[in-house]
Amino acid sequence: MLPSSMTSAFTATLGLFSLTLIYICYHAANDVRLTVSPQGCRMSWMSPSYLLQHEFNSSWTPLAHRYSLWLYREVGWDPNQVMGVPVLFIPGNAGSSHQVRSIASSAARQYFSSPFVISSDFTGRGIQPLDFFAVEFNEDLSAFHGPTLDSQIEYSSAAIRYILSHYPPNTRIIVMGHSMGGIVGTALLPSDDISALITMSTPHTLPPARFDARIDEIYRRNAEYLVNDPTPVVSICGGATDMMIPSESCILPDAGDVNPGSAIYRRTIFTSALEGAWTGVGHREMVWCHQVRWRVARAALELGGANSNVDMAVILDTWLNRNGRLIPPATSIDISEAATNEALPEDMNLVLKKPAGFRTYLLPIPRTLETNTTFVLFVSRGSISSIGSQHSTRLQASPYFCVGRATSPTIQQYSESLSCVPLEPSTLKLLPSPIPGKPFPVPDEGSDESDGVVLFEATVPRIPADVEDAWIGVHVNAAGEDGWVFGGFDKTQTLQSDIGVFDILAGGAKLSLQSVEQSSMRRHITFPKLLSNALLIYKLTPRSAEPTVSCAQPILPPLLVHKSHPAETHYYRLEHDKPVAIHTHASAPFIPLSRFTPSHSSELWIYSSGTGCQDVNEFILTIDWWATIGRIATRYPTILISWSSGVVALLMFHAWRESGKGSMPSVQQSLVTFICRPMPKLLVASFVVALLPLSPGYYLGTRGESFLGFLAPVLLVVATGLVCVSWWFILLLMWPLRLFTRLLPAKSRQYNDQGMSRSTVVSIIFISLLVFLFVPWQIAFIGCWLIHLHTCANSAHRKPYPGSAPSLRSTPTESLPLRERFDGHEQDTQDAETNEIAPSEELEIQDMRRPQGLATITDTLDIIQAHHENTHLLLLMTWLLPLSMPVLAVWVRTLMTAGYTAPFNGDHNVFKVAPFLVLVDCTSRRKSALLSHGKAGSYLHWGYLIVACVSFLLGSREAYRVFDVASLFIGCALVVKFSPVRFARCVAE
Structure with a gap:
């Protein structure tokens, strides 16, 4: 055993570490909403009135x-x-x-x-x-x-x-x-x-x-x-x-x-x-x-x-969720309606800045064009078909698929030989157009969608064998507005990277992009091995080639589109050495997977108007640890409550097992024993269990992702530290109660160690009726906690008989296993060193070896044993409080808003709180331990192990089960303690 000063240092260090980590997580979580996805919302104004429906x-x-x-x-x-x-x-x-x-x-x-x-x-x-x-x-x-x-x-x-x-x-x-x-x-x-x-x-x-x-x-x-x-x-x-x-x-x-x-x-x-x-x-x-x-x-x-x-x-x-399904039916058009027609050479993009008038521009489809080539068209501050910004200008573009010859310079011959039908898009949506030099997404007021760019994508149809020439026609209707049109054929460049999450742990991974062709308008990058989870946030830093003197600014700067789920798309403006946060909600703890939410894979698209001064040729991919900590902090607050309850259950498992040997340790001893002995093994076991492919409703809810397995040991350490902090809090609460009790005049109290008294049965029946008819059971449990807190504070200096010695001068922090010593059993060297007795106390104990002295010591040890048991139970009830306190807030809010006569539906299940009603009443009337003595104590401690297993495996997703199992076990332990025969006999008395 370690000296008490070292044991206090152990728990203090762990508790302060947990509080510090929680403080860091709190600030990281607050920063996530500002750095990862800043809000940009314009205010809304209205002139409201409300008519009550009497x-x-x-x-x-x-x-x-x-x-x-x-x-x-x-x-x-x-x-x-x-x-x-x-x-x-x-x-x-x-x-x-x-x-x-x-x-x-x-x-x-x-x-x-x-x-x-x-x-x-x-x-x-x-x-x-x-x-x-x-x-x-x-x-x-x-x-x-x-x-x-x-x-x-x-x-x-x-x-x-x-x-x-x-x-x-x-x-x-x-x-x-x-x-x-x-x-x-x-x-x-x-x-x-x-x-x-x-x-x-x-x-x-x-x-x-x-x-x-x-x-x-x-x-x-x-x-x-x-x-x-x-x-x-x-x-x-x-x-x-x-x-x-x-x-x-x-x-x-x-x-x-x-x-x-x-x-x-x-x-x-x-x-x-x-x-x-x-x-x-x-x-x-x-x-x-x-x-x-x-x-x-x-x-x-x-x-x-x-x-x-x-x-x-x-x-x-x-x-x-626009996606181009409101396209007009395919009908042929009369090309002669156009005022002017232009045939563009092959491999040239359509680039129109501030177009004016009515024109139909033709892009020839080469015979050598690859299968599944895509025609891409961008329109800024205008519309394509029915898709446009909220306040779009009169600039309109309509893509068509045309067949025929266009060799004659006259409109009459041209219109007779060319037939066009609307081109059916595969993608038709509005893209943002970030303003260079300004942040995006735009904080505060947000973006103006009138500056958006309409994206049109369509697979180029196969050219029939009997058709000599085929064209993509873009009919532009403009009136000199401040907008532009850019389009052309695109051979999508797909780059598949094998970078995984472990590859970037050592400082990041570099991804080199292929050189951009003049006609390329989009690039596709996939990461099939990269972990895609809501807990992880990556930092993607673009690198651009050094601009030359002759390079021109593109009309559409590179725009990064991250699509990890059909429901979720993020847009980023790419600038040299300015990182962007890549994150997703596709896969997350406790959320079942579907075929639309793969746990691995990430997909990026880069849209641009071709080469320019801002061309990106390299990416540096790292983990944004600060943002990742903030994301984890917002996903696992409930797990700390349930896992802390599990740690307390393990403490009680050890304490009850020791009580079967005749010595119930104090809470401080249980904490130190847990930290020094089973906790290192549990840290390893928690990591191993986190790697198992469990259902998302169990444990961490991560389905065995290896990279996320480290969360289990960290959460276990923090939960243990919070238990230490909660014990300090309990001692702080008991201190004024203990002083207040000492100031009151001493009263002789009748203790009953044989069973429940008649007054106990009457009070429990009355409270049960009150719960059944009026108040929720959670309120009764809070009352039980307050009563038991007073019992623990009062038992800290309780004397077996008035004037007898020795007495407990303060809250015991060391157990005194002297019963075996007086029964002729020897203590091991470690226990003997731990429980050294002062010389003055030795004289008193020697005098007490007479029958009367032995009885007094037995009573004293019983009181110590009862105090240690009660404080363990108080610690467990303290961590069950967060599972019931929310309903107290609901009840108070209902009484305040709906009136004190409003019925409060549900939460009148007396059986959930009945074991604690019996427990706190019996412990307040006994001078010896209630549950840790006797033959039952040799196997009751296994019930706490069951409570711990439920807390760790199920409590994260279904926290309410922790209270249910703990209440059930306390009830079973009381049934074992008070057999029906003994219960009937004490009621009859």
Whole structure:
């Protein structure tokens, strides 16, 4: 055994290390949202008014006295009465009905060009304005409490029935949900009354707080609805800037697996890929960010004119995830409509700066062109087909596939010999156009999508054998606007790199790019062996060749596009020696994999207008350790709670095993023993288990990724350090309680070591009834913790009899295994050195070897044993508190907002807290240990090992199971301690 000074140094060092690491992780997590995906959102402005729906009362739902329903009206734009398509907005955790104002205001101001004047975009299309209703949940903390979610689901369902009662039959409603409001909206499915569901920053696959089994049950039901229900669903995610939820949990299950036109439409889109936004968006900012609310409102307006789920899928895909599906049908055109036609030589790109007038430019398709060659066209500040920026100019370009001869200089002969049809794109979307010298994504106000560049990609059709000449025609309609057109044939250069995550640990890996041809407009780079996980952030540093004097600035500087998932795309401006953060949410802890989320692979595209002064010829790839630490810190807070509970369970396993030998160690001794003996072995075992290909619902949730295996030992060390810190906190709390107890007059107290007293049974029955009828069981558990804290503080200086000696002068930190010594058993040398007795105490002990003295020492040792047992139990209960405290906040919030008479559904399971009610009452009335003595003590310690296994394996994903298993074990131990015969006898007394 080590001296007590060294043992204190052990625990102090470990505790301070854990606190320091948590402090570092906290700051790293705060920096992630600023460096990895900075938010750039323009503010939204509105003139709101809210009309309370008084008629939606208790005749519709008994929850009407707790919640309310409001109708939003834009002052000066909307009439007070309903007049269009109904929309229900559902706020999230601690959200407000007033959050509807940004999207509702945008919808009104898009539909009306001026007050009560319909915009030309909607005139004659049969599209009606939107009537936005919003439910008010009084800022309930629904993320922590399943019954609260159930109440919100019930109220929202009744609200839909009430809203539709004011509209013609067969009217359907659009549902929007923010955060946990999206979970409520999903739970309303299946429903014939809901036409579409749009969620924003909603954690669909992983609850943000995993302390309630009923939340998991709601999630399981929602997963079934998302698989089987045909209602179109779109999820908009905020990305790395959203610090409230793990952004990967926002991805709908198998998002991208179903497409418009199929029976089921599911689509996830990150705001970094949302055209016109191209930025991360914070959790709360999601509802007011102008770049987001504008498109959500426009999509909802277009949905009002849809007639089927297929039409709705096309509309949602167009306005929230454009990909070129709204292309006009292929029809031939009369080329003679053009004012001038030009035939360009082979291998020349189409470059038009500030084009003017109407022209059709022809690019000949060479016979030697390779199969699957792509025609690429860029249009800045204009549009291609139906795709353009929000405030695009009159510059329009239309690509065509043409066949025939174009040798005559006259328009008449030219038009007779040339036939053209629209070219069908494979990609048609809006790209950002970063401004040189400025950061991108643009912080604060964000990018202006009017500066965006439309990208058109199409596979060049095969030229029939009987056709002599084939062309790509680009019909440009311009009026001298400040824009440009750039296009040509592209032979995609694909570079496959074998760089893996271990290759860049030694300082980074270098990737050399091939030289760029004059006609090359895109380069493709793949990393099939690179680990792609939400926990890892890479730093990609571009290197450019030294510019020559004659080089020209390209009209489209190199733009890096990182696409790791169909839902997620990130854009970066490439500049020499300016690193960019490559990150993803495709694969992440506790999230099931699908074929769209490979754990390895990363894909980069570089778009540019060819060679220039900013050409990139080399990349340096490293790990951004600071950002990676911040990302890990936001993914594993729950694991520290469950693993700390597991460490305490292991401490108790050791302590109870030692108690079977006649000596219960103190908490300080248990901590030191754990750190010095089993902990090194557990660190190795934790790393080995992390390498096993476990299901994502177990342990670290990383599916055995070798590089992430190091997280397990680090988390175990931090959890152990937090247990040490929690013990200091407990001692700090017991110190004033102990002083206060000493100041009170001494009272003789009757102890009962035989069983439970009648008053104990009566008090437990009363508290159980109180829990069953009024308060949640979590409140009773907090009361149990407070009572047991007082018991431990009081037992720290308890005397066996008034005036007897020796007494405990302070909180014991060393065990005194003297019982065996007086029974004739010898101590080993190590224990004897540890438990040295002062000379003055030896005299007292010698006097106590008489029968009366031996009895006094036995009582003293029993009190020490009981104190050590109680403090171990207090430490366990302390780490079970975080699993129950969130419900206390929910309960207090409900009482404050809904009134003290509002019923609090659920959480009245008396059996979860009953073992602790019996435990704290019995320990407060006993002077000897309750659970660590007797024959039962020889095998009860195995129960703590079971609690530890559940904490480590299941607690990370399902933290509520830790409390359930601990409560079950305490109950079983009490049943063993108090047999039914003994229980009946003590009640009869």
